[in-house]
Amino acid sequence: MSIIQVKHLQKRYGDNEIIKDIDFQIDYGECVALLGPNGAGKTTIIKMLLDITKPTGGQILFQGKRHDKMREFIGYLPQHPTFYSWMTGMELLEFMGGLSGLYKEILEQRIKELLDLVGLTKEKDKQIGTYSGGMKQRLGIAQALIHQPKLLIMDEPVSALDPIGRRDMLELLKVIKQKSTILFSTHILHDAEELCDKILILNQGKLLVNGLINQVINQNQQPVFIIQAPRVNEWAPQLVNEDIVESIVETGSSAKVRVKNIEQGRIWLLDNISRLRLPIQKFELVQESLEEIFLRMVK
Ligand SMILES: Nc1ncnc2c1ncn2[C@@H]1O[C@H](COP(=O)(O)OP(=O)(O)OP(=O)(O)O)[C@@H](O)[C@H]1O
């Protein structure tokens, strides 16, 4: 069952069309990554889902209907969260729980569970100003979950963290996703692959890809041959062929040759390797990673 359906969503600022007729849906229990380079429109979409920004076209449906109190059902961690640095972690959660209208007894229990979940029980009485970036992000997750939302939305939750903070956060999200529906934006492909079932790839306000990660990889694969031989810069330019070769990228001692068709490409390349008498050390057909597919699509 779908929790959110987005239909023909559009956003304009003046003459600039920032989001261009986008459709997608998020089903209960899914973990969905919204991927895109800087300026693609990720934050704009998230703000429209949260009713912080109004769409200039299209619809957002919650459980199949228009809803004017969507925020009751959504927990949100913004891209650049700010906290009162003089508050303690505990005080922030009490404050946010109060704003969500939770009764004191329920709130106390909920805060205990959340501090435990995000690993901040020991630091709960320290001022947030003394927290590391990773601790602040984990506190941000706790405040987003305080009212037991049906959907957790996070805008680049790991981008600003160091490798340790990022690892902690990914492990925490793996636990949270077992019980929650999650949408998070990122430009780090690896995080999407590690956590999510489904990806949405956005570029310049257009949705290029919407599907399960494995399907996206299978459907968008372009065959790539790796040819390794000395003096790549001398022979690689001679393998440019508009009919068969899509692109050639020289990488150190080898060239990555993307072809339009595996069989024709293989025969053509082997003929040319023989014609050029290349002393090849390696000739290999490889699968493109999600990162390569993403980079090709957004370029
Ligand atoms: N209030 C606004 N007025 C005018 N243009 C805006 C406004 N907010 C965003 N934009 C433009 O919309 C485009 C998309 O911005 P958005 O912040 O949604 O991108 P993003 O994918 O979240 O990027 P990033 O990875 O840098 O966070 C950008 O070109 C931005 O300049």
Ligand SMILES: [Mg+2]
């Ligand atoms: Mg953004």
